[in-house]
Amino acid sequence: MTADINRKKAEIQTLDLAAVLRGRVQDVYGPGTEIDGLVRLSGGASRETWSFDALLPDGKRKPLILKRDPLNEIRDGNTDGQPGGANVLLGVDRWTEGRLMQLAGEVGVPVPEVPFFLDADDRTSAGFVMQRLDGEALGRRILREDAYAQARPKLAFQCGEAAARFHDIPIDRLPELPSLTATEALDYHQDVIDAFKQPHAGFEYGIHWLRERLELAGDRLTLVHGDFRNGNLLVDGAGLRGVLDWELGQLGNPISDLGWICIRAWRYGYYDKPVGGFGEVADLLDGYEAAGGGRVPLERLRFWEAFGCLRWGVVCMIMAFTHIDGRERSLEKVSIGRRAVEGEYDLLQLVD
Amino acid sequence: MPTDRPTAAELVEAVREFLTDHVAPNVEGQLAFHTRVAVNALAIVERTMAQGGAMDDAELARLRELLGQDGDLGEMNGALARAIRSGAMDNDRAAVLEHLRLTAEDKIALANPRYLTPRG
Numbered sequence: 001m002t003a004d005i006n007r008k009k010a011e012i013q014t015l016d017l018a019a020v021l022r023g024r025v026q027d028v029y030g031p032g033t034e035i036d037g038l039v040r041l042s043g044g045a046s047r048e049t050w051s052f053d054a055l056l057p058d059g060k061r062k063p064l065i066l067k068r069d070p071l072n073e074i075r076d077g078n079t080d081g082q083p084g085g086a087n088v089l090l091g092v093d094r095w096t097e098g099r100l101m102q103l104a105g106e107v108g109v110p111v112p113e114v115p116f117f118l119d120a121d122d123r124t125s126a127g128f129v130m131q132r133l134d135g136e137a138l139g140r141r142i143l144r145e146d147a148y149a150q151a152r153p154k155l156a157f158q159c160g161e162a163a164a165r166f167h168d169i170p171i172d173r174l175p176e177l178p179s180l181t182a183t184e185a186l187d188y189h190q191d192v193i194d195a196f197k198q199p200h201a202g203f204e205y206g207i208h209w210l211r212e213r214l215e216l217a218g219d220r221l222t223l224v225h226g227d228f229r230n231g232n233l234l235v236d237g238a239g240l241r242g243v244l245d246w247e248l249g250q251l252g253n254p255i256s257d258l259g260w261i262c263i264r265a266w267r268y269g270y271y272d273k274p275v276g277g278f279g280e281v282a283d284l285l286d287g288y289e290a291a292g293g294g295r296v297p298l299e300r301l302r303f304w305e306a307f308g309c310l311r312w313g314v315v316c317m318i319m320a321f322t323h324i325d326g327r328e329r330s331l332e333k334v335s336i337g338r339r340a341v342e343g344e345y346d347l348l349q350l351v352d
Numbered sequence: 353m354p355t356d357r358p359t360a361a362e363l364v365e366a367v368r369e370f371l372t373d374h375v376a377p378n379v380e381g382q383l384a385f386h387t388r389v390a391v392n393a394l395a396i397v398e399r400t401m402a403q404g405g406a407m408d409d410a411e412l413a414r415l416r417e418l419l420g421q422d423g424d425l426g427e428m429n430g431a432l433a434r435a436i437r438s439g440a441m442d443n444d445r446a447a448v449l450e451h452l453r454l455t456a457e458d459k460i461a462l463a464n465p466r467y468l469t470p471r472g
Contacts, residue, residue: 199426199433202452208436271470331386335393338463345456345467348449 013071014038016123017050021066024129025054028116032057046070047247048125051132068118068127069094091226091247094118096175098128100223100246103173104166110158110242112234135236137244140268142235143277151239156279158240159233159261160287166243167222167254167293174223179251182217185307186210189314196321202344206310209351216303217253226250228257229266230276255296258284259304264346265312265339306350313343361401368394399462407458414451418444 018038025033038052048070054062091097098114105111112130120126142148142155180188190207193200225232226248234242262274262281270277275284281301289295320337322328353360368391376387408425415428418441423431432448435441441448460467 199430201429201432201436202456204433204436205448205452208439269470331393332389335389338393338396341456341459341463342467345453345460348453348456351449352445 014040017066020118020121020124021052021129024116024118029054029056029062036061041065048127062115063132064115064129065112065132066118066127066129067094067097069120069125071125092175092177092249094126094128094247096177097247097249098130099175100249101128101130103169103223104243104246107165107169109162109165110234110240112242112244133234133242135234135241137231137234139230139266139277142230142233143268143270147237148235151235151237152278154239155233155235156275156281156283157287157290159228159275159279160258160284160289160293161291162240162243162287163225163228163254163257164288164291164293166225167220167257169223171222171251174251177223177250179221181219181221182214182253182256182307185252185256186214189310192314192318196317200344202348203310203313206306206344206347206351210303210307210310213303216297216299218255218300220254221251222254224250224252224254224257226252226257227260229261229263230268230278231266233276253304254293255300255304256307258288258296258301259306259308260311262301262305263308263312263343265342302350306347309343309347309350311343313340313347316340316343361398364394364397364401368398396463399465403458403462407462411451411455411458414454418447418451 018035021035021038022033025035034055036053036055038050041049041051048066048068050066050068052064052066054064056062092100095117098117101111101114105113112133114128114130116129118124118127118129136142136145136148143152186207189203193203225243225246227245228243232243232245233240234244261276261284264271267273267277273279274281281298285296285301316336316339319333320340323330323334323337358366371387371391371394376384376391379387412425412428415425415432416422419428419431419435421428421431432441436448
């Protein structure tokens, strides 16, 4: 397809989306509401995000973000609108993701408000709309820039509090979610590695070590965020402003979220701060306990940090094999495959 | 592999320098990001060509010692992975872990040598 046709197609898709959003903001905020400044922020192969304002009849402005599935997927009749029809890899559908954010907000987790959802139709894929908050979500900037110097020492405690709160949401209030116990999660990662037909002694050692210590994992099964880390946290000068990207939400072991935020991949070089490159383990666990999550034994955190290293390595391999198998040829994805050894190296430092 | 110059390593180096000196300064946004990714990938290839052979030899020697058998690197790693999973190496944990840590250190040195140094 020529660039011209692509551009024309993108214009039509934007007009279609604007029409859908205008209708929805009028449903939600009243007749006469308009939309302004609709612009696409990112468009990976997996999700699209758009920024726009709702202009209310009284002149007030609501800054908003739309997150929706990629259009080509619905056009191919693929993955739209299947509530709970998700796996741990692809994540949940957009309605479920938005619903998780609403539930988290109700129990006091800092999250953007989610005022409405979009159904998939012939003009748009399924999506949800959230408040556009001020703040920074890029991990490196949060760690480096002076604007966040006052926020950084507070973040580990605040992350612990936030996690304790969303881990405590009663399961019967949650939408349908994929579910993995610690044993199932280990089996799952081992199966993924086996499917690559590339025997991996380092990760095998880690899996063996974890299997021998499953009693350390704990047996709570709760909502877990699934990607709770520096990079999915919105931060302003005062501290944690929002926990973002709930698309890997699932039922799992709650301490998996705390182990994940501690792995080195999210420290962006600030290795002396184990929690996200900004904080201390003691603060994370203090915040978790203060918000009612109980005192997490260090051995349990170590188990889940080791598991997180394994998971990071497997995620890197999955990306590489997406390219190698030819599903999506991508220099970026295949290069990330070489980062699997970072997870392996760190895993082998944690085990004995 | 031909030994005539330019060697394969010299060609890869030339491509990396071309990307760094002539492409990177003239692109922006996603293309600039992907150019950096390409430069990093070529640097991995260069380090592997320079150091990979010696690392493979050392790894294979350690595997022979651990497993008491011979084979190529792929076969030996497969054998070690199976032995770890079955529990057959449980009595040699310290030796296995030492081997795996040395191997991972070598792989990091090829993939991302800066990983071990804090940027702080």
